[in-house]
Amino acid sequence: MKRAVITDFDGTITTKDFYWLAIESGWPEGEAAYRDWKEGKWKDRDFLQESFRRIAHGSDSVEELTDQIPYDHTFPAFFRRVKEAGHDVYIVSAGADYYIRRFFDKLGIEVDGLYANPSYSAEGALWFDLDPSWEHYNDRYGISKKSVVEAIAAGYDETCYIGDSEPDRHAAGAVDLMFARDQLIEILRREGRPFHPIAAFSEVADVLQKQGWIK
Ligand SMILES: [Mg+2]
Numbered sequence: 001m002k003r004a005v006i007t008d009f010d011g012t013i014t015t016k017d018f019y020w021l022a023i024e025s026g027w028p029e030g031e032a033a034y035r036d037w038k039e040g041k042w043k044d045r046d047f048l049q050e051s052f053r054r055i056a057h058g059s060d061s062v063e064e065l066t067d068q069i070p071y072d073h074t075f076p077a078f079f080r081r082v083k084e085a086g087h088d089v090y091i092v093s094a095g096a097d098y099y100i101r102r103f104f105d106k107l108g109i110e111v112d113g114l115y116a117n118p119s120y121s122a123e124g125a126l127w128f129d130l131d132p133s134w135e136h137y138n139d140r141y142g143i144s145k146k147s148v149v150e151a152i153a154a155g156y157d158e159t160c161y162i163g164d165s166e167p168d169r170h171a172a173g174a175v176d177l178m179f180a181r182d183q184l185i186e187i188l189r190r191e192g193r194p195f196h197p198i199a200a201f202s203e204v205a206d207v208l209q210k211q212g213w214i215k
Contacts, residue, residue, distance in 0.1 A: 003213060004156045005082050006149055006175065009093040009100050009116070011164040011182060013201075014071045018099055019051040021065045022126075026058025027051055044094060044167065045117070045142040049128050052096065056124035063121070066099040067106065078201035079109055085214040088112040088156075092148050094141040094167045096126055113152070117142040146170035160213075162204055169193075177211070179204050 010017040023030030030051060037047040055062055082089055089111050093100060096119035104111060115136065118129045130142050136151070138144035149171040153159045160177035161168070164184050172178050172188060178195040180188050188195045196207050208214045 001158060002156045003085075003087040003158045004090060004112075004152060004160075005087060005208075006090045006092055006152055006159055006161045006171070008145075008161075008163040008165075008168050009091050009103075010095045012072075012162055012168075013075050013091075014069045014103075016070050018065070018069060018095055019048050021068060022051040022055050022058070025055060025060050025065060027054035030054065043140050045128060045130065045140065048095065052119075052126035052128070055126060061124065062099070062126045063102065066102045069099070069103060071103075072200050074200045074202035074205075076107060076109065078205050079111075081205060081214045082208075087213065090114070090152055091116065092143075092145050092152075092161075092171070093117075094143050094145065096128060098126060115143060115148045141167055144170070146174060149174040158213075160204075160208070162198070162201075177207070179207070 007013060036042060055065065079089060090113040091100060091111050093116040095116055097114060097116040098119040098121055100114060100116050120127055120129055128142060131137065136144050136147045145167050149161060153174050159175040160179065161171045161175040162179040163171060164182045166187060168184050169187050172193045178193065179198050180195045181198050185197045198204050205214065
């Protein structure tokens with residue numbers, strides 16, 4: 001049985017989205033802008049880019065902020081158990097690949113695939129380098145999670161997905177097992193989708209163990 005664990009990064013593996021670190025560092029009006037974004041007044045990729053651009057106005061560098069990202073400390077053990085069972089682990093994020101790569105490098109974790117928005121660090125800020133001709137491109141998020149998750153799932157017998165917010169709802173129909181934390185719980189409840197509510201990767205492990213995925 002070929003199985004894959006697919007997970008979001010910000011707010012799912014980490015406990016605070018990177019854009020919040022950027023806002024708190026260099027964008028005093030960012031909290032008001034966040035509310036506008038949630039009301040649909042910004043495209044996701046524009047809001048994230050603006051928060052990343054403001055890092056140049058803060059006192060911490062992109063790299064220093066990356067090294068401060070708080071995360072779920074049950075994730076590394078979860079990752080090891082999934083790998084020991086022979087399954088693959090993918091990260092699918094509408095955030096920037098730059099800080100995600102740095103985060104995993106620091107933890108010494110090598111995932112089987114990372115799908116995120118291409119990005120680079122320059123002039124004290126973080127910049128998206130999006131390619132509208134990419135097969136998984138989406139104008140709102142930069143990356144279409146639905147398209148990526150469907151493409152990954154096509155190569156496996158069984159897949160699961162773990163996420164925390166609105167962009168993750170697009171993965172729900174494409175996997176066999178769905179896990180939600182924080183905002184995503186209410187979103188999936190409203191949509192009447194089956195899912196497991198969780199607060200940490202240790203709880204994902206409990207469910208995967210019961211379902212025979214891991215020991
Ligand atoms: Mg997230």
